[in-house]
Amino acid sequence: MEIVVCVKPVPEAETRLRVATDGTALDPEAVKFVLTGYDESAVEQALLLKESVPGSKVHAISYGPAPRTEEVLRAAIALGCDQATWIDSGAAPATDPVDVARALAAAIRPVPHDLVLLGKQAGDDEEGVVAAALGELLEVPDFGFVVDLRWDAAGSRFKFRRASEAGLESWEAPTPLVVGLQQAWNDPRTAKLPAILKSRKAPIAKVTAAARSAEAARSRSVKFELPAPRTGAKLIEFKTPQEAAEKLVKVLREEAKVFP
């Protein structure tokens, strides 16, 4: 099975965020970019499928600027991906998620893809738009919020479950398929040192992102704001548990107004 996994370079969760001086971007110097969260899950899922379906290959694809995009692709190779493609965005990557999906679709169309795996949402912009947009652009069905996925070799189809407001939906689908994975169902593996060292020399195919579509509308960031730092809890004094409960319920209703 030919599996494509899309990974995005995202600032580490622990990094302190800083707004750039013009206010329209988060200062890229201030952050370290890694492969995180849902994308780690997507890579893990790709590798599990590869291990369970003989003759499978995993192709990692990432759109973005140097050097962060190549770095996350090397991380994906160190984890076990067979092949990697860097779509060079130039210094100012598109921030509209549909533009990103267009860039990914252009790179994925010419390569074999029985399954395209993405994270449910990226750790930074949290749009959760790219997977569905990619499905439309590739004219392939897509499903987001997928919590598990396996290949039923006898029936030649995927079986997966997807979280929705109604509960867990079970689906069956043949190839091709686009899936946005929701994490928290497995512990992604970590790369071993020899694989990390080897990944530094692995070849990465580079393609240049096509010019953005002229007729499409898009949105752009005009401002980033950081919330005022939380000043610490107002501690509620009490002598008995009952008093604690009464005082807390009172402030939550009257001061914080969080429930009637």
Added chain:
Amino acid sequence: MSRRILVIGEPSAGGHLSGASLEAVGAALRLGGGAASVAGFAAGSTAAALAADFARVGVAEVYLTEEPRLDSAPLAGFVRAVATAIAESKPDVVLVGGTTFGRDFTGRCAALWNAAAATGVTEVTESDGGLRFRRPVFGGRATETREVEGGRAVLALRPHAFPLPAEAPVASKPHPIPLPELPPVLLAPHRAGVEAVTTGSGPALGDASIVVSGGRGLRAPEHFHLVEELAASLGAAVGASRAVTDAGWRPTSFQVGQTGRAVSPQLYVAVGISGAIQHIVGMISSRVIVAINSDASAPIFKVADYGLVGDLFQIVPALTSEVKRVRGIA
């Protein structure tokens, strides 16, 4: 400038317009400058009931694809029907509730319509004839304002961020929309079933307006019911720290944090949770945070709005009783 807005109707379990869809109507009525500029879309076997719900809050014009096949087909089919409604109704903006349905819808619809797309939107405003919206990013650690260039946008609204519209009944004016011919590949997936979630009777973690989470301070799995009872009294969803899910007290679907779910309810109550950074990033965007912890120096108190320093085994049952008392629950 008066914008035309198309609101996508999502059925709730009972076959009526979901709360998230109604909130989208509320947002549309404000943005479009009144009911005349707002139309609805509904599809599937409950489409007619949804049209009636739209009419109840003032939206007369509803594009309808009464096609039961859409109930259990991939979203791709639904989106093609919406595209036909868009071609007729010529909206500037499509609004949808930011449920799992709405979020999957947004990307697909925007790609088909060549529109800008965003999810998690908490505010939409006009600015010099353009459209501006705000949304939390980085797990709520920052807020981004974006501007739409070139009109057309599909926006999924964050649940609970917009007010419900007032009742304003009008006579419904349905416009039937046939389901367009679909490439067979788009209809190949097949839904085999739906199982109700096992997280108890409460709301889903991601969309709950109140979340109560428990941590290692509960000491053993047999004490976790304390958190669940408090959640039930508040009508809240139940969450957990990774210490709890790693120990197998609750499934990983309960986990809040960097490697679990990010939540942003109106109220987050952390019970016996120390407040490790990986937990904090998953709940920091909550509007009001309450911490209950016996250790006054626990880092959770740095991010909480209100703190109770004390023994959770005493405080939590008292709190559950007090909440039940004020809410009149036996």
